[in-house]
Every structure is written in C-alpha cells, then in structure tokens.
Amino acid sequence: xxxxxxxxxxxxxxxxxxxxxxxxxxxxxxxxxxxxxxxxxxxxxxxxxxxxxxxxxxxxxxxxxxxxxxxxxxxxxxxxxxxxxxxxxxxxxxxxxxxxxxxxxxxxxxxxxxxxxxxxxxxxxxxxxxxxxxxxxxxxxxxxxxxxxxxxxxxxxxxxxxxxxxxxxxxxxxxxxxxxxxxxxx
Amino acid sequence: xxxxxxxxxxxxxxxxxxxxxxxxxxxxxxxxxxxxxxxxxxxxxxxxxxxxxxxxxxxxxxxxxxxxxxxxxxxxxxxxxxxxxxxxxxxxxxxxxxxxxxxxxxxxxxxxxxxxxxxxxxxxxxxxxxxxxxxxxxxxxxxxxxxxxxxxxxxxxxxxxxxxxxxxxxxxxxxxxxxxxxxxxxxxxxxxxxxxxxxxxxxxxxxxxxxxxxxxxxxxxxxxxxxxxxxxxxxxxxxxxxxxxxxxxxxxxxxxxxxxxxxxxxxxxxxxxxxxxxxxxxxxxxxxxxxxxxxxxxxxxxxxxxxxxxxxxxxxxxxxxxxxxxxxxxxxxxxxxxxxxxxxxxxxxxxxxxxxxxxxxxxxxxxxxxxxxxxxxxxxxxxxxxxxxxxxxxxxxxxxxxxxxxxxxxxxxxxxxxxxxxxxxxxxxxxxxxxxxxxxxxxxxxxxxxxxxxxx
Numbered sequence: 001x002x003x004x005x006x007x008x009x010x011x012x013x014x015x016x017x018x019x020x021x022x023x024x025x026x027x028x029x030x031x032x033x034x035x036x037x038x039x040x041x042x043x044x045x046x047x048x049x050x051x052x053x054x055x056x057x058x059x060x061x062x063x064x065x066x067x068x069x070x071x072x073x074x075x076x077x078x079x080x081x082x083x084x085x086x087x088x089x090x091x092x093x094x095x096x097x098x099x100x101x102x103x104x105x106x107x108x109x110x111x112x113x114x115x116x117x118x119x120x121x122x123x124x125x126x127x128x129x130x131x132x133x134x135x136x137x138x139x140x141x142x143x144x145x146x147x148x149x150x151x152x153x154x155x156x157x158x159x160x161x162x163x164x165x166x167x168x169x170x171x172x173x174x175x176x177x178x179x180x181x182x183x184x185x186x
Numbered sequence: 187x188x189x190x191x192x193x194x195x196x197x198x199x200x201x202x203x204x205x206x207x208x209x210x211x212x213x214x215x216x217x218x219x220x221x222x223x224x225x226x227x228x229x230x231x232x233x234x235x236x237x238x239x240x241x242x243x244x245x246x247x248x249x250x251x252x253x254x255x256x257x258x259x260x261x262x263x264x265x266x267x268x269x270x271x272x273x274x275x276x277x278x279x280x281x282x283x284x285x286x287x288x289x290x291x292x293x294x295x296x297x298x299x300x301x302x303x304x305x306x307x308x309x310x311x312x313x314x315x316x317x318x319x320x321x322x323x324x325x326x327x328x329x330x331x332x333x334x335x336x337x338x339x340x341x342x343x344x345x346x347x348x349x350x351x352x353x354x355x356x357x358x359x360x361x362x363x364x365x366x367x368x369x370x371x372x373x374x375x376x377x378x379x380x381x382x383x384x385x386x387x388x389x390x391x392x393x394x395x396x397x398x399x400x401x402x403x404x405x406x407x408x409x410x411x412x413x414x415x416x417x418x419x420x421x422x423x424x425x426x427x428x429x430x431x432x433x434x435x436x437x438x439x440x441x442x443x444x445x446x447x448x449x450x451x452x453x454x455x456x457x458x459x460x461x462x463x464x465x466x467x468x469x470x471x472x473x474x475x476x477x478x479x480x481x482x483x484x485x486x487x488x489x490x491x492x493x494x495x496x497x498x499x500x501x502x503x504x505x506x507x508x509x510x511x512x513x514x515x516x517x518x519x520x521x522x523x524x525x526x527x528x529x530x531x532x533x534x535x536x537x538x539x540x541x542x543x544x545x546x547x548x549x550x551x552x553x554x555x556x557x558x559x560x561x562x563x564x565x566x567x568x569x570x571x572x573x574x575x576x577x578x579x580x581x582x583x584x585x586x587x588x589x590x591x592x593x594x595x596x597x598x599x600x601x602x603x604x605x606x607x608x609x610x611x612x613x614x615x616x617x618x619x620x621x622x623x624x625x626x627x628x629x630x631x632x633x634x635x636x637x638x639x640x641x642x
Contacts, residue, residue, distance in 0.1 A: 166414070
C-alpha cells in the first residue's frame with residue numbers, strides 16, 4: 001500500500017513538473033513541419049513613385065504542389081534618417097488555390113527598393129522567403145492635404161487675384177510717374 | 187526759359203509782395219536750409235547712431251559665426267526679442283502711410299506739414315522691421331527657400347507678400363508727392379550744391395516743370411495711392427497677427443488678433459510720429475509749420491486709440507479668462523502675479539491708461555503732456571509685443587518645467603543697432619529730402635489767403 005502511495009506521489013509530482021515545463025513549451029513553440037517549401041517573389045523590375053504595382057509570392061512544396069492558405073508577409077528594406085536600417089512591413093496576404101499571395105504596393109521614394117516576402121511555415125511545412133528589387137524613378141509629390149471645406153471662389157485663386165489687382169494698380173501708378181517724366185512742355 | 191517753366195517758376199517762387207508769397211518764401215528757405223547747412227550737433231548725433239549700428243552689426247556677425255546658440259532662444263522659447271521687434275517696427279510703420287492716407291482722403295488740412303515725415307517713418311520702419319525675421323534665421327543664406335518652396339497656404343508667405351506690397355506702395359506714396367519739391371530743390375539750390383547732388387536731384391525730379399499734364403498725372407497717382415494704401419496697410423498688420431493667431435497655442439489662438447494688432451499698430455505709429463515730429467521741429471526750427479495744433483490733433487487721435495486699445499485688451503482678457511480653459515490659468519498667472527507681472531502691469535497702466543488720462547485731462551493735454559504720453563505709449567507697445575511673444579511660448583505644452591528666457595548681449599545689441607538704424611535713416615533723410623511737403627503747405631497758404639480776401 002505504501003509503495004503504491006509512494007508511486008502515486010511520484011507520478012503526480014512528475015506529471016506536475018511535466019505540466020509546468022512541458023505544456024507551456026508546447027503552447028509557445030512554433031509547430032513547424034519538416035516539408036521544405038519554395039517561395040518565388042515576382043515584382044516589376046521598374047516603376048515610378050506613386051505607381052500602384054502588384055507584388056506576388058508563389059509558394060510550393062518540394063514536389064511543386066502549391067501551398068494554399070499560407071499567410072505571407074511582405075517587407076521593404078529601408079534606411080532611416082537616424083542612420084538605422086531595417087524592414088518595414090508593406091502588406092500581408094494568404095495564398096490562394098494556386099499558392100499565390102498578392103498585394104498592391106505604392107512606392108513612395110525613388111531608387112532601388114528591395115522587397116521581401118516571408119512565409120513562416122506551419123505544422124507541415126518549413127519557412128521560406130524570396131526577394132526582388134524594383135528600380136523606382138520619379139519624384140512626384142504624393143501628399144495632398146484635404147483639410148477643411150472647399151468653398152467656391154474662396155481659395156488660393158482669390159489670394160492671387162487680390163495680389164494681381166494690387167500689383168496691377170501699383171504698376172499703373174508707376175506708369176503715371178513715367179508719364180510725368182515724359183510729359184511734353186506746355 | 188520755356189513758357190511752361192516760366193509759369194511754374196512764377197506760380198511757385200514769384201517774389202511778389204502778397205503775404206502768402208512771403209510766407210511761402212519763408213517756408214521754402216526754412217525747409218531747404220537743412221539740405222545745405224550741417225551743424226555740429228547733427229554730426230555728433232549721426233556719428234553716435236552710426237557707432238551703435240556698427241556695434242549691432244558686430245553682434246550679428248558673432249551670431250552668424252556661432253549660430254543662434256549665442257541667443258537665449260531654445261527649443262521651447264523659439265522666438266524672443268527679434269520677433270517682438272519685428273512686430274513693433276511693422277506696427278510703427280502704420281504711422282505714416284496709413285495715417286497720412288486717411289487724413290488725405292478725409293481732406294484734413296492740418297495734416298499737410300506732417301504727411302512727409304509720416305510717410306518716411308513708414309518706409310524706414312518697414313525696412314528695419316523686415317530685417318528681424320532674417321536676423322532670427324539661423325541660416326539666412328537659405329531665405330530664398332521661403333519663396334522657392336513656399337506654399338500659398340502659409341501665413342509666413344502671406345507675410346512676405348503683404349510686407350513687400352506695403353513697402354512698394356509706401357515708396358511710391360512717399361516719392362510721388364515729393365516730385366514737385368525735388369524739382370524745387372533742383373532749381374533753387376543748384377548754385378549751392380555739388381554737381382553730384384545736382385545730378386541726384388535732377389534724376390529724382392524726373393523733369394518736373396509743373397505743367398498741367400504733369401499735375402494731372404501726379405494728382406491722379408496720389409489719389410489712387412491714398413485710397414489703395416489704406417487696405418494694404420490694414421492687411422499688413424492683420425497678416426502679421428496671423429503668424430501667431432493661426433495656431434492653437436494658448437494666448438495666440440484668438441479671432442480678434444487681426445484688429446487688435448491693427449489697433450496697436452496705429453496707436454504706436456501715432457506715438458512715433460509725434461516723437462519724430464517733435465525732434466525734427468526742434469532740430470530744424472519748424473515751429474511755424476509743426477504747431478501745437480498738429481500735436482494736439484495727433485494727441486486726440488492717440489487718446490482715442492488708447493481707449494480702443496483698453497477695450498481690445500479687456501476683450502482679450504475677459505473672454506478667455508472667463509472660460510479659463512486648459513493652460514490659460516498658467517498664462518494669466520504669469521502675466522498678473524508671476525514672472526511677467528511687472529512688465530504686464532507697466533504696459534496696462536503706463537502704456538495705456540496714463541496716456542489716455544493725459545489726453546483726457548485738459549490741464550495735461552499740452553505739448554509736453556502729449557510728448558510724455560507718446561513716450562509711454564511706445565514703451566508700453568514694445569512691452570506688449572514682447573509679452574505676446576515670450577510668456578505665451580513659456581506655457582508648457584507637455585509635462586515639463588516652464589522654460590526661461592533672458593535675452594543675451596547679442597540680442598540686446600542687435601536690437602539697439604536696429605533702433606539706431608531707424609533714427610539714423612530718418613536723420614539722413616532729413617538732410618537729403620525736404621521734411622515738409624512744401625507745395626502742399628504753399629497751396630494751403632494761398633487758399634487761406636484767398637479765403638481772407640473773400641471775407642474782406
């Protein structure tokens with residue numbers, strides 16, 4: 001009887017330790033499978049600032065079978081004024097029946113932009129990623145303020161009109177001075 | 187001598203025996219005398235003023251070399267003496283053109299001896315005042331970027347447009363009525379001046395002979411400018427107020443700032459005009475033309491504007507003070523009982539109330555009383571500009587200790603240089619151009635004599 005109780009205590013103790021150590025580990029650990037995957041990223045090689053371009057990531061397993069429903073994140077590489085560099089997330093999509101995840105992207109600066117797509121993997125598949133470079137040109141102003149109300153005639157045009165009237169009158173007075181200088185003797 | 191020239195000479199300078207002509211001759215001699223005679227006192231004054239301007243220029247060179255760190259402006263109190271002086275000088279520029287134009291449009295005859303000085307104060311004050319935003323820049327070499335990359339929606343761009351329009355208009359409005367007087371200098375003083383000076387006056391008088399066509403063009407131009415300059419002048423100080431009022435900061439977020447600034451500008455402009463008139467009257471013996479009557483009438487205007495400013499201040503205090511929203515309490519406390527209380531009470535009592543009382547009480551409403559009132563108004567209005575800029579910026583927008591600001595020697599020196607430059611330019615002007623509008627006063631003398639003859 002004692003040995004039975006002793007065994008039971010040890011079993012409970014070990015079970016508790018297993019629960020405390022093992023279960024959280026199971027919850028936290030990423031369940032990643034063993035099947036390798038391949039991600040192919042496609043993006044236009046050239047674009048202009050402000051263009052809407054499509055970036056697609058195609059994910060297949062090692063046998064070329066498309067992986068469906070795979071969450072895919074897209075990043076662009078950037079350098080900041082402070083001197084630090086890093087990846088900025090530019091979108092997220094889930095692969096369709098053909099294993100393709102697509103996002104629309106608007107480049108906001110010119111130069112070579114490196115775009116990366118990442119698939120983190122799941123229970124059955126390993127993670128994979130792909131990259132592409134887009135040569136972006138142009139310097140279009142993308143920010144347009146749309147604050148407040150738009151009232152007809154009360155805008156910058158009115159200001160320019162008032163200025164034109166004032167400077168036109170000043171010019172007219174200048175012409176009068178010129179006429180004084182050129183007036184013939186009586 | 188052509189017929190037209192003979193007619194002009196006869197109408198302007200005929201030495202016939204009528205009292206009006208005698209008075210006119212005396213007027214011409216008195217007004218043109220400073221152009222050919224220079225006293226030692228004048229030389230000393232100009233030398234002292236020039237030395238102060240040089241000292242200010244040296245202080246600015248220090249700032250250019252070491253940057254704005256030589257001032258006490260930092261990240262919280264980003265505007266200090268420079269912007270306060272900018273607002274003050276733009277304010278006193280209303281002395282001239284606006285007051286002169288209003289009086290001209292309303293045919294106030296007593297205005298004739300003061301218009302020229304008033305118009306010149308405008309041009310000088312605008313020129314000096316417009317320098318302060320440039321002095322306030324850490325990188326003045328980039329000032330063109332305000333134009334190149336400026337946006338129509340920016341109050342800073344509005345400021346540039348308004349001030350440049352006002353300066354151009356004021357220059358035309360100063361020059362146009364001066365042409366007949368410049369011609370008079372050309373004709374009268376040609377024997378007592380150097381060839382260079384003669385060429386200078388010949389160039390500026392653009393061949394004025396007083397023909398009917400020239401008089402018609404001149405009269406038309408002056409009429410247009412007198413009307414046009416009034417809205418321009420009002421717009422200038424309204425727009426200057428916008429650099430404050432167009433943001434949400436406690437103390438600046440006000441809908442009455444435009445009219446409050448215009449009122450203050452005319453108020454300080456009148457005070458400056460009175461002081462400049464008093465100095466020039468003394469220096470150039472112009473007592474016959476700048477009589478106590480002119481000072482008294484300007485004093486009435488000063489008293490009226492003291493009342494208007496008291497009313498504006500009451501509005502500015504009562505409305506936000508009644509609501510006491512957010513950080514208003516901090517602003518009110520530092521103005522009334524805190525760090526800036528001495529300056530604020532000086533402004534309210536000495537800058538507004540005492541000048542108003544001086545004009546209101548008949549016993550103190552004398553020449554010297556008006557001069558004292560004008561001095562107090564100028565001191566008060568300068569303090570007001572400082573109090574609008576600095577204590578307001580001191581109100582913390584986040585949870586930090588209030589910043590402090592105490593101007594450095596560089597800031598004080600540049601300010602002294604600017605005030606000296608203002609006085610120096612007026613002194614130089616008075617040596618080059620007739621300080622009174624001779625032809626207008628002469629016309630008035632003739633008109634007065636005609637009235638007397640008719641009455642007799």
